[in-house]
Amino acid sequence: MNNDIKIAPSILASDFSNLKNEIIDIEKAGADFIHLDVMDGHFVPNLTFGPPLIKSIRGLTKLVFDVHLMVSNPDYLLDQYIDAGSDIITVHIEACNHLDRTLNYIKSKGCKAGVAINPHSDINFLENVLDEIDLILIMTVNPGFGGQKFIQSMLKKIALTKTLIDNRDILLEVDGGISPLNSKDVTNAGANVLVAGSSIFASNRNADYTKNIAALRN
Numbered sequence: 001m002n003n004d005i006k007i008a009p010s011i012l013a014s015d016f017s018n019l020k021n022e023i024i025d026i027e028k029a030g031a032d033f034i035h036l037d038v039m040d041g042h043f044v045p046n047l048t049f050g051p052p053l054i055k056s057i058r059g060l061t062k063l064v065f066d067v068h069l070m071v072s073n074p075d076y077l078l079d080q081y082i083d084a085g086s087d088i089i090t091v092h093i094e095a096c097n098h099l100d101r102t103l104n105y106i107k108s109k110g111c112k113a114g115v116a117i118n119p120h121s122d123i124n125f126l127e128n129v130l131d132e133i134d135l136i137l138i139m140t141v142n143p144g145f146g147g148q149k150f151i152q153s154m155l156k157k158i159a160l161t162k163t164l165i166d167n168r169d170i171l172l173e174v175d176g177g178i179s180p181l182n183s184k185d186v187t188n189a190g191a192n193v194l195v196a197g198s199s200i201f202a203s204n205r206n207a208d209y210t211k212n213i214a215a216l217r218n
């Protein structure tokens, strides 16, 4: 089992009517991060949740809150996500007009700053902000929905990003369609944080989270 790989279950696939227990159970099952998918119905064609929900579950766990903002112009919302207890705030390169300023603001408030990049976007745009980044999130589906199919050509992008990161202290996260069928491929390519929604939570009501998380590490 590979413990250098961090597993970040996306609660988007959890049972919202039982969210408190889902958080407690996923921590017991060996999750490293809680991945929180914030969608605004504008940057992506779907709407999820915001700061009040994040704040309300913050006290339930000590796990890292890995907040993925799929929102247009995130700057005016950052304070609310910081106050809600985010540990990592990841913004989309496609959604920011002043990415360098946004990343520096997040870091100035004591959070780690991540940049997410859609399947069509070029990683070379990250080159000029690499020294501001704590995490790069490679989208392996088009953002907006859980349960989509992993885009195979992203393996090459993950490997190129790994090369770009070089020996910097930057986490390389992948998100979308991650399952035991491709977890080895993405980690071989250089990913060290795996987001997973459906493959951990949603397969059936009696899903064994410990087994599902272990399967992603193997």
Ligand code: DX5
Pocket: 010, 012, 013, 035, 037, 068, 141, 142, 143, 144, 145, 146, 147, 148, 175, 176, 177, 178, 195, 196, 197, 198, 199
């Ligand atoms: C997609 C989200 C993902 C998604 C992952 O827009 O960013 O985090 O919920 O879900 P699965 O693992 O089901 O693809």
Ligand code: ZN
Pocket: 010, 035, 036, 037, 068, 175, 195
């Ligand atoms: Zn996500």
